[in-house]
Amino acid sequence: MISPHLFVQPKWLDLYKEAYFFSYLVKDEMVLPLVFKNRFGLRVITHPPLTPYLGLPKECATREALDFYAKSIKDKRPDYVYIAFPPGVHDLLPFKFAGFTVEVRYTYILDLEFDEEKLWRNMDKTRRNDIRKAYNDRLQVVSLDIQSVSIAAGLIRKTFARQGRSVPWLGLARRIMEKSLGEGWGRGWLVKQGDTPISFTFIVWDETTAYYLLGGYDQEKRHHGAGPLGMWEAIRFAKSIGLKRFDFEGSEIPSIERYFRKFGGVLTPYYAVRYMSPRFQIFHALYRMMKRI
Incomplete structure (x- = not known):
């Protein structure tokens, strides 16, 4: 079936x-x-x-x-x-x-059947350097749990506020995170510098594919490696549980399209x-x- x-x-x-x-x-x-x-x-x-x-x-x-x-x-x-x-x-x-x-x-789709080394090499050099800088600056990746969903929601709000936009679906985003975390088909990561959250990444998945669904970033605490580090963690996790593809879901906003493209996915x-x-x-x-x- x-x-x-x-x-x-x-x-x-x-x-x-x-x-x-x-x-x-x-x-x-x-x-x-x-x-x-x-x-x-x-x-x-x-x-x-x-x-x-x-x-x-x-x-x-x-x-x-x-x-x-x-x-x-x-x-x-x-x-x-x-x-x-x-x-x-x-x-x-x-x-x-x-x-x-x-x-x-x-959209951009990453083939997770490649080994991790090849996934790393297929990324744009700039993106790899961003992640290395995050490691060198000792940014920490922390798994999101239901208790920290409010922190992720705050990062979403800050991302949109920077663009002068509201987030009418923020309550829905919280429900998605809580439900999928509780039922085991969603996972997220906070990237912190010390105790301060800078970015977060959230994915959901089915039997074959992980979908990048939500993300947020605190521009005031900016670090070019924070978002890429969270995304790299999501990619590694999706591969580790046996999924075949990572779907970035694409964007028609040029700056977001460039951001996704540099992770090495295939334009689809x-x-x-x-x-x-x-x-x-x-x-x-x-x-x-x-x-x-």
């Missing part, structure tokens, strides 16, 4: 059951959850926050299955749909035929489908117009 990726498993979706309505499309042994939310009277199918993928895994994304799902989603008469498929799903023509647009996005496309009903298109045009006023 095919093991679904983490983000369509009940233990992940349970995190959102109070804020979203779920419907499930079932074909043979395959289940695709659809996550609904009503916004301004519009019926929306989309990803909850911090959920990078919702589509079928590549092992069961056959033309027949995708055709079934595309038609079934349209039959529910949504106003807006956005679903990203995990890397490896390429043939989304059934969605195009059903009136969806198909978009390409990018993944695809998303999007649909907007005529009335949603009108709503979207009015919304954009109001923002310009």
Whole structure:
């Protein structure tokens, strides 16, 4: 039986059951959850926050299955749909035929089947130097536990405050960390200088893949090696428990993309489908117009 990726498993979706309505499309042994939310009277199918993928895994994304799902989603008469498929799903023509647009996005994926020495060598020289400096300056890596989740949340808040942004999903991030730590499918690391936390890194995983999910950094206590050291610890851990891949989840922000790229992962496309009903298109045009006023 095919093991679904983490983000369509009940233990992940349970995190959102109070804020979203779920419907499930079932074909043979395959289940695709659809996550609904009503916004301004519009019926929306989309990803909850911090959920990078919702589509079928590549092992069961056959033309027949995708055709079934595309038609079934349209039959529910949504106003807006956005679903990203995990890397490896390429043939989304059934969605195009059903009136969806198909978009390409990018992530970086690290092959953990290499030995640790090769993973180290494959990193950019600058990134290796950052980590060496962290070791030389005696930065400490401490495993995150449930009691220190509040410290990690504070680092997230500081990261966004530096950009002049709020964090509407901070409470959700805390719940994800607490639940996954307690159930054994998430792990995090604080990097400290003395007793002062500088950065943290948090991953979750399924049967094959670790996903970089959360991170934070205290700019006032800056150290160029703090974030890279935490990420390197996460990579080493993911390899040690037998996972095959480390997915950085990518970014369309150039500075973050450069940061991920230097860990030596392979630039990997993944695809998303999007649909907007005529009335949603009108709503979207009015919304954009109001923002310009």
